[in-house]
Amino acid sequence: MRKISEIEKDLYACLQCGYCRDVCPVYGQIGWESSTPRGKVYYLKQIAGKTPMDRLLRRQSKITPEFVERVFQCTSCGACEHNCHVEIDFPKLWEEVKEWLISEGYGPPEAHKKIRERVVAKKNPYDEPIEKRPAWLPKDIKLSDKPEVVFFTGCTEAFRTQPLAVSTVRLLDKAGVKFNILGEDEWCCGSPLIRTGQKRYVIDELAPHNVNEMEKRGWNAMVIACAGCYNTIKNDYPEMIGKPPFKIYHLTEYLDQLIKDGRLKFTKEYKKKVGYHDPCHLGRHAKIYDPPRNVLKAIPGLTLVQIKAEREDAMCCGAGGGFKSAFNNMAEEVAAERVRQFVDAGVDVIATSCPFCQVNMNAGAKRAGLNIKTVDITQIALQAV
Secondary structure, three states, X not given: OOOHHHHHHHHHHOOOOOOOOOOOHHHHHHOOHXXXXXXXXXXXXXXXXXXXXXXXXXXXXXXXXXXXXXXXXXXXXXXXXXXXXXXOOHHHHHHHHHHHHHHOOOOOOHHHXXXXXXXXXXXXXXXXXXXXXXXXXXXXXXXXXOOOEXXXXXXXXHHOOHHHHHHHHHHHHHOOOOEEOOHHHOOOOOHHHHHOOOOHHHHHXXXXXXXXXXXXXXXXXXXXXXXXXXXXXXXXXXXXXXXXXXXXXXXXXXXXXXXXXXXXXXXXXOOOEEEEOOOOOOOOOOOOOHHHHHHHHOOOOOEEEOOOXXXXXXXXXXXXXXXXHHOHHHHHHHHHHXXXXXXXXOOOEEEEOOHHHXXXXXXXXXXXXXXXXXXXXXXXXXXXX
16 A cells, blocks of 8 residues: 555646546535545645645644545546546555555445455355355256366355356357356455455455466356456456456457357347446456457347447446445446436446446336336347347
């Protein structure tokens, strides 16, 4: 973790231009400058270094409860970084500022504290028993001792959106892929802790464990359906503990390759207009844009509709960065706004490739009274096999 003085180079690189403001989903809800990346950077600069005039006028720049709340009111979407003219790595900056605040005795929100407690105790943020982690696996699915890939299920699909995990293994099975899972030996990837400024436990326990479980079995490829898990293991693990000694695929990358290799074939039509929502952790963070669209385009009868804000400019669903757990109402309002963009485009179904996006966008649609469903790409693909 960098101290405030080490974070200063990013703070003073900020031009205060405001290009980050209008793309921030939280600013869209709150509307105060203090909720913008620019506003938070300005306040941090005041804390980091008082000027002689500040001292002369006895101005006090201090960490306030309101400022702490603003820092944690972040979805980690990365839209601010994408629009920053001086290329400040804002997602990383906010993670480090959260970590710094916690080290100084400020925060995190109670909801984030509970996430850490649950992950430490039961290796998942949902307070579920470890032995229930592989309970979603259908009894007719055969696992291989010498798998081509290992399906890293992730906490959300293992405990909350099990149909997505089931559709994943069904597709792999129909493509003739030999696969396995880590089961009870799979632990939380650590993303919820990293995004909320609590990454020490990920470095010390979670990341080494997940990598070691793969290594000791001699398994050399992992496929991940959750955008958050994928970004964490692919991009955060190398920075924290070194690059994992196995290949890492997002599920849409792997399905795209199976289609190209002729192993996964679609024989049924899906006659609907579909819009694709880019998850922030898969899109802006991991730069995976084409594979999910390639999978959808390969499905007979499906019409892929272009949306106003997509790829690098996609709007966040509001669920990431611990935002939904601590500020659920605002998270669902963000999702409702995103869903309206798809409704305006005239789509029948919204497809995505992240369980968090699916859950929150369906909640947002319900909140806004919009009769449209968000489903995972795997659920559409399975209907076409």
